[in-house]
Amino acid sequence: MALEKTQRLTIEKALPEGRVFFDPEKYPDYNRDATELIYYPDALFFAESENDIVAAVKMCRDLDLPLIVRGAGTGYSGGALAIHGGLLVSVERLNAIAIDSKKKATVVGPGAITGDIMKAAEAVGLFYPPDPASYEESTIGGNLAENAGGLRCKKYGVTKDYVLAVRGVNSRGDIVEIDHLSPYGLVDLMIGSEGTLFIFTEITLRLIGLPQPGKTIQATFGRAVDAASVVAEVTAAGIIPCIMEFMDGDAIACSNQYDPENRIEGGAAMLLFETDGINAEDEAEAIMSVCKTHSPLMLRTTDEPKEREILWKTRRNLSNAVKNTAKIKTSEDVCVPPSKLPQLVAFVEELGRDLSLRVNCYGHAGDGNLHVNLLGKTGSDRESKETAEGINRLFKKTLALGGTLSGEHGIGITKKDYLHHEFDKATIRFMRRLEKCLDSDGILNPGKIFR
Ligand SMILES: Cc1cc2nc3c(=O)[nH]c(=O)nc-3n(C[C@H](O)[C@H](O)[C@H](O)COP(=O)(O)OP(=O)(O)OC[C@H]3O[C@@H](n4cnc5c(N)ncnc54)[C@H](O)[C@@H]3O)c2cc1C
Incomplete structure (x- = not known):
């Protein structure tokens, strides 16, 4: 226009x-x-x-x-x-960060980079745990708007678990200040609203003490479903590592191509765990025991900082590494109960066999959150059709397993056509009415979440 x-x-x-x-x-x-x-x-x-x-x-x-x-x-x-x-x-220029060590809190501008907040907290012995793999680039305002998760969300929770208060501008141009005790749970309502209800201008985040570092565990398997079964069993046993990440063999191959200097041996799938805190050693032992029952190809631990950093860098690079290997990458972030992860992983393999597209996956397995990528070589009509078919099948399977269409990336424009698969008409109408009520003229980010 x-x-x-x-x-x-x-x-x-x-x-x-x-x-x-x-x-x-x-x-x-x-x-x-x-x-x-x-x-x-x-x-x-x-x-x-x-x-x-x-x-x-x-x-x-x-x-x-x-x-x-x-x-x-x-x-x-x-x-x-x-x-x-x-x-x-x-809002990238609104990036101030003020740490209050005594209150274990930080007041930040919406444009503050997530990784800068983490660094500022660590400089005074404090910890901001939510760590989307994009933390070196993403802003905290974007994290709130999408309720970003991250590698550490298994143990430490997601963005909303750290928001104490927000200040922002509503669709009328009024400045509104709310905290986590405000009626209607207003702070939670604004988190995950994808820029459609409210513009965050100042955010107060809770910080916690820096945990004692523990161990990184790397386990590779000959079958992806074995790795997924370990995730289900570790969860069922009540072991809560701070990180539990899954990546399949194709994703690891992409990583090796992207960063040949830091090649890793991955097998058909790899799990990366990290434990921390006072129970770190015991948890690492317990995780290793579960891994051993699934005949790992390789199982090792390390507490050597350089080596750990390489492994985590590999994980964080995956999104770009996978993108680099395809002309068209369509990425979904479905989420199922961890007990259902083996079924979801087996289904992703089935999709890869049925479609002419390459299909791979990785993700925050501890939360049952899997990023499934459908990768095209040409962008042809046939590939587009198969991508649509693959996504439809993936979403149906995810919902049948008791999961949700988006673990952390939000609905935006890419998932709005599928919203009705997860929510019935009355529920969508209820959400729409809420949106209309808070933005009656449809000024804030129209066309997102809903059709
Ligand atoms: C390599 C890579 C890895 C990723 N890994 C993860 C991951 O592990 N976990 C995860 O959750 N996500 C991940 N993401 C997705 C993305 O980084 C997150 O959704 C992040 O929260 C977006 O932040 P942003 O600042 O880039 O927001 P943008 O992309 O700029 O915006 C996202 C949404 O937030 C709204 N918004 C932005 N600022 C404000 C504000 N101040 N007030 C109101 N609304 C606002 C926008 O309107 C938009 O709807 C990854 C992305 C990449 C590229």
């Missing part, structure tokens, strides 16, 4: 000079996110204060123009894309 001349003049008048751009094609990074889909906003604005955001919201209301907030654009569901044009507001 091209802007009318009067609209452009209104934008120029309402927002600070030098920070609004009407030629978004000159800023390619802002027209896409990790989905690699491309949408151009009508204008791009770099906010530097909460007042900037208030002004932007009020102006968009007056002009009936969509407003899309953007953190770092690492989202996997298209949440930060300007699918209907409008004003794209980058």
